[in-house]
Amino acid sequence: MTEERPKKEKSVFIRTYGCQMNVYDSERMAGLLKPLGYSSAETPDEADLVILNTCHIREKAAEKVYSELGRLKKLKAAKQKRGGDMSIAVAGCVAQAEGAEITARAPQVDMVVGPQAYHRLPELLARAARGRGDILETDFAVEEKFDRLAARVAEGPTAFLTIQEGCDKFCTFCVVPYTRGAEVSRPVEAITAEARMLAAQGVREITLLGQNVNAWCAAAPAGSAGDAQWRLGELCRHIALIDGIDRIRFTTSHPRDMDGGLIRALGEEEKLMPYLHLPVQSGADKILKAMNRGHTADHYRRLIDRIRAMRPDIAISGDFIVGFPGETSEDFEETIALVAEIGYASAYSFKYSRRPGTPGAAMPKQVADAEKDARLGRLQALLDSQRQAFNEGQIGKIMPVLLEKPGRHKDQLVGRTPYLQSVHVSAPKSMLGLIASVSIKGVTPNALAGALTKEGEAAA
């Protein structure tokens, strides 16, 4: 007679670096491992499996992974000394870019799995258990990836939903086309099924994700009127029909793919939030050309004008790179002038980081680091003052705030305005997941402070 062995409880700790697409992937990896008996560990110390879901976008991001691997090496050795063990997997964009170099540099790593191959993690774990060393999986298998993922379990009232993977733009500074592969759009049916699954679990806000989310394009569902091919505007309107979904966002958009249909949807579809992340990178045409962005600064200005004409209250956010090769102080002044003209509600700005294998890395006239620092400092001061002014402009307004998570203080919740600003509100936990009416009272460096209106309190 064979004795029934109790199923051993295992746990996984996933650390996520980089963009929202990695956040989405980490959640899906956790979902994939659950049926194999892996619960989520709070810290790497107690985990049987540690996954680093990595980012390769700038040198610093990639280097962080190796310092974390150094810490994990010690942890693993200590555990092994006590008779235990710990497996280490490197996933994400560093895994894709560096592949076997990772295990060569960090032999404590058991598995390397790229961003379009992590659905094969269960097989990799089985192979690792059989002691097959050097486990590397870096195929681009986007369609298979989404088909093989387990059902989703919502983690709160907001959720990310990847609709598009990869990038064909090849900006000369960027690693993404190499780490994520070619642009692939998921079909409408798969996206709406996932959105419905999330709505049924109480998700109220969905953020559609893609490195070039507005390049999304797929066949219209059978029997639908209108164009045979849908673009993002149509998809957003379609998702807006799902009961329970009250807010839709999408990120990241590329200026070249902002078509009229999407701009009209931003103006007409109330569930589309008035916030648009539209990176421009630089305000100088010479630099935009060298970056292979495929548009000029004036094209970007006209685009913003058209979007604001359709949705006057829209909050614009952007990404900027200072010190791209060949950027002179005059070129940089053009970036400052563009920022002053557009007025950003929020923005991310970076010093150019030379990435191996990208065309920018080999360009002449690299800018000195001290110069990059000075330019970044000036740009960030301007962007900070714009963000502060935008936030202060909300004081006295009453806004619908989606209450997303508990705050640091007792009876405090943190939510988001339609413009994606964080708001701290005194409200009972029972209101989590509601869209409450909140009066904005003040601003702190990173958030707004608000109070429930009488109407909002009535909902409590």
Ligand code: SAH
């Ligand atoms: N797909 C998005 C963003 C991708 S990466 C887009 O096209 O806008 C996010 C941001 O990182 C970029 O917008 C850019 O500002 C920054 N970035 C990318 N590569 C970089 C590099 N080599 N050095 C510095 N910043 C970089």
Ligand code: SF4
């Ligand atoms: Fe990178 Fe450019 Fe593609 Fe964005 S559009 S992911 S910046 S190559």
Ligand code: F3S
């Ligand atoms: Fe980083 Fe990869 Fe995202 S390089 S920004 S994690 S697509």
